[in-house]
Amino acid sequence: MELAGKSAVVTGAGSGIGRGIALAFADAGTNVVVVDIEGAKAEAVAAEAAARGVRSSSFAADVRDPAAVAAMADHAWSALGRIDILCNNAGVCLTGPGFDISDTDFRWQLDVNVVGVFNGMREFGRRFREQGGPAWIVSTGSHHSIGAPTRGIAAYVASKHAVLGLSEAFRTEYGPAIGVGVLCPGIVNTSIWDAGRNRPAEYGGKVSGDPRNQQAMLDLGMNPERVGQLVAAGIENEDFYIWTHPQDLDLIEKRYAEGRDTITRQWPDGPTAEHKMTPHEV
Numbered sequence: 001m002e003l004a005g006k007s008a009v010v011t012g013a014g015s016g017i018g019r020g021i022a023l024a025f026a027d028a029g030t031n032v033v034v035v036d037i038e039g040a041k042a043e044a045v046a047a048e049a050a051a052r053g054v055r056s057s058s059f060a061a062d063v064r065d066p067a068a069v070a071a072m073a074d075h076a077w078s079a080l081g082r083i084d085i086l087c088n089n090a091g092v093c094l095t096g097p098g099f100d101i102s103d104t105d106f107r108w109q110l111d112v113n114v115v116g117v118f119n120g121m122r123e124f125g126r127r128f129r130e131q132g133g134p135a136w137i138v139s140t141g142s143h144h145s146i147g148a149p150t151r152g153i154a155a156y157v158a159s160k161h162a163v164l165g166l167s168e169a170f171r172t173e174y175g176p177a178i179g180v181g182v183l184c185p186g187i188v189n190t191s192i193w194d195a196g197r198n199r200p201a202e203y204g205g206k207v208s209g210d211p212r213n214q215q216a217m218l219d220l221g222m223n224p225e226r227v228g229q230l231v232a233a234g235i236e237n238e239d240f241y242i243w244t245h246p247q248d249l250d251l252i253e254k255r256y257a258e259g260r261d262t263i264t265r266q267w268p269d270g271p272t273a274e275h276k277m278t279p280h281e282v
Contacts, residue, residue: 001136001179001235004029007055007080009072011063011120012090014041016190017140017183019048020228021087026052028232030085033076034058037090037198055080062200063090063116069123082131085235088120088139089183091159092195094207098154106155108203113159114166121170128178136179136235137170139163143186143248147255171240179238183231186245189221 008025012018014036025032026049034049036042039060046058057079061072076083092112094105117139128135142160144150150157164182171180196207227244234242 001084001134001238003085003232003236006084007031007033007076007082008085008087009033009035009076009083009124010087010089011035011061011072011116012037012140013045013087014038015045016192017185017188017224017227018087018089019045020224020226021089021231022046022049022056022228023052023225024228024232025049025085026054026056027229028236029054030232031055031080032057033072033079033083035061035063035072035090037062063088063119064111066119066123069116069119073123073127077127083124083127084133084135086120086124086135086137087231088117088137088163090116091140091192092198093153093156093192094196094199095152095193097152101155102204104203108199109155110159110162113156114162117163117166121166125170125174125178134177134179136181136238138181138183138231138235138242139167141167141182141184143184143243143245143251145182145184146248147251148186148248167240179235181234181238181240181242183227183234183242184244184248185222185227186248187216187221188224188227188244189218190224 008030010018010022010032013022013034022032022034022045031054032049034042034046034056037060042058042060046056049056059072059075061068063069090112092109094109121137124137141163144157145160145164167180167182174180199205199207222244230244231242
């Protein structure tokens with residue numbers, strides 16, 4: 001998809017990867033609506049985008065709420081006239097051993113990272129179909145979507161597997177008119193480890209992240225503006241997977257080698273008469 005002259009909505013764009021995507025779009029000549037739960041940060045990034053020569057707007061929204069996502073879409077179409085791209089990027093993470101995760105912490109991460117992505121895909125998918133013409137939806141997963149082993153973030157890992165699953169499912173349902181992609185970043189220099197600063201009262205209120213995790217992101221993480229450039233290139237190339245770290249090739253090969261090896265060991269003769277159909281053949 002050609003980016004110049006198009007218009008995009010980016011959630012979770014007040015900082016980090018979302019900001020990087022919004023600014024990469026601006027550099028490519030794409031108008032942008034910057035969305036974040038922290039409205040002042042969204043407004044500041046929208047001003048940065050406008051300074052790069054495109055039309056921009058900002059909007060504060062909690063993507064957990066389908067009504068808020070619908071209002072976000074209303075604002076975007078009103079502000080820019082047409083929307084061609086949605087980047088579902090808003091996400092949160094809390095750390096701690098899986099056996100110690102509270103029900104509310106688990107739900108909060110799934111509500112933002114999975115329900116929020118679903119709300120965006122559904123709302124914008126409907127509008128893209130009504131609008132006609134090519135459109136694109138990219139959702140931010142993680143290298144954890146394909147099995148990067150990390151302790152202490154079980155809910156986050158589960159949510160990022162779900163983002164990949166949703167992306168694969170909607171890719172099949174939408175067909176060629178609406179492209180779908182999933183961003184699978186490795187370690188990026190963002191403040192996601194401090195996402196608890198925005199945890200709503202219904203989930204227990206604000207909580208501070210582990211400063212050691214945040215420092216590791218600062219020391220080892222990729223520049224989020226570089227990630228934004230990779231997302232822009234991925235959309236232009238119409239890629240389903242958008243990777244930031246080539247080291248993840250080892251994870252992919254290990255995951256699918258294990259699957260292949262166990263299938264061939266458990267079923268050495270291949271499909272039999274009892275295997276009338278597999279789900280992907282339906």
